[in-house]
Structure formats: structure tokens, C-alpha cells
Amino acid sequence: MLLTRASEYALLSLDLIIKSQKPIGSEQLAKELHIPKSFLAKILQNLAKSEILISHRGAQGGYALNKEPKDISLYDIISSVEGKKAFVFDCSSYASSCPNGAIGTCSISPFLAKFQLKIDDYLKNLTLEELFYE
């Protein structure tokens, strides 16, 4: 699978955050979405670190959007919560056992690169605005 539950939970949360006027806390989001709250908290932290969300600590705190939906791409969200971009196949993570010895030089490298580019393009050009208002 290209995406994990972190991306699923992130997108579901962003949908609610967009529609809310004031910041929403991780606990409330977890409750409304039926998502484990400790896990969701981690995900929201990452989105805040990536400046997709802005966090407000303390009483009446919570998370709100830090940019307009049209300025947040799916690529940014996924990269943020997955900790890396969504790879078709991450040769570099197998560098030590690459059958070909050197990554990026085998017979399937061109295919992988083209395919990856297609996916990156798609995700970079798809914004939160289009996702939920279309």
C-alpha cells in the first residue's frame, strides 16, 4: 500500500479542521472520528511541525489550519505524516541489498522513476480545497 493509516487519519482530521471556525483539540477529533487519540496526537504534531496546522497550547487550545486549503497539497500532507514521501518503491531503503549493486542503474529504474514522477505530480497538484470542495 502506498499510504498508511496515518495519512487516512490526517485527511479525515483536516476535513473537520477546515470546517471548524475555532481550533479543535486532538481529543475531540479522535472522538468525532473514532480514531485512537494517542496515535492521532502524533499525527497532528507532525502536521503542526510541517506548518500545515498551527497548534494552540493550553486551555481552549487545539489545531487550526495554518494556510488556506488551496495552498496545501496532498503531497505535503502525506510527506509530513508518513515521515517521507509516498514511494512506489524505495530502492534507497534497500541500498545494501540492491541486486544490481548500484541503485538507479538497473533495467527497471526508468520505469520506477517515471511512475514515481507521475504520482508525485498528481499529489503535488491536488490541494485540500479540491479534495473536499469538489
Add this chain to the structure above:
Amino acid sequence: MLLTRASEYALLSLDLIIKSQKPIGSEQLAKELHIPKSFLAKILQNLAKSEILISHRGAQGGYALNKEPKDISLYDIISSVEGKKAFVFDCSSYASSCPNGAIGTCSISPFLAKFQLKIDDYLKNLTLEELFYE
């Protein structure tokens, strides 16, 4: 990651099989490609079951293509060796813990479906011929 090593190994093997005139055994393929032979054997078995390869048992046996490269899509190969198609996000595998209760009905379902379709189309329209002779 969308693909696993099974797909990597399958494609690397198919490249060699295409270029060979006679059947090649799993052991020879494993040796030439520097791939674990027991694991590769399993992968080739799947490709044979899917009628992408044809297997010849016994001495001088091995695997050969069962169709022309232009009639074998990447979609078929990947589905065969991964045991299922390459999913963006497989909601059905999380059916019991879908936050929304019913799969395919949440706010991100349309996105997932569109994205999946894009990937399926790409892989269905890409053949082995294009992969290695272009």
C-alpha cells in the same frame, strides 16, 4: 511503498527471460540477478500460475514467457506476484476498524478511488514491451 521486493525481483527476472531464447531456471536467474533463490522460486511460481510464464519441469527445464511482451501488462505482473493489486490504500483490509463504519462512504473515499483508478490505468496500459524496449 506501493510495491514490494517481489515485484522488483519479478520484473528483473522477466527482463532476462525475455532476452533468453530457451527457458531459464530459477537457480540461474537467482545467481545472475543476485537474488535469494528460494524467494525467487516462489515468485516465478506465481507468475507461472498466472500464465505470464510457462514452466518446464525436469532437466533442462525452467521458465519462459507464455505470451508476447506486448500482451503482458505491469498490472498483471504486479497483481500476480503481490497476490493482490497495488493499492493506494486498502480500506477493505481495515474494514473492522474503519472510523466511518462503512467503507467507501467517508470524505476521502472519492480521492482514494480516483487516485487508485489513475494508478490502475497506468499499470494496465504499460506492457513489458514498452518497459524494456523503449
Add this chain to the structure above:
DNA sequence: ACGAAATTAGAGTAAAATAGTCCTAATTAG
């Protein structure tokens, strides 16, 4: 200033998927 409500940070754990191994049986060319 205090206390409750929140996020932040980091370590730790459980379950699942991936990436293999190994052994035995069945088949077939020579």
C-alpha cells in the same frame, strides 16, 4: 498565582506484513 486544559517529546510495545528459508513431492529429459 493557580489549576485545568492542551500540546510536545520521547520511549516503549503489539500486531501485521514483508522477506525470506527449508523440506518433500512430483515431473521429465537424457
Add this chain to the structure above:
DNA sequence: CTAATTAGGACTATTTTACTCTAATTTCGT
């Protein structure tokens, strides 16, 4: 017959995913 080769199934190790828990820090409201 026999050596070479695929087929099948059970098994194991490693890695990734999907979480949890605890403690620290910040900040609103009174």
C-alpha cells in the same frame, strides 16, 4: 534410472505499522 528442475506447504526472521504511556511544557481563565 537418475539428475535436474518445478510445485507446494509449513515455517521463521526481520521490518514496518499502528499504536500506548508517561512526563514535561505552555497557556487560558479566574
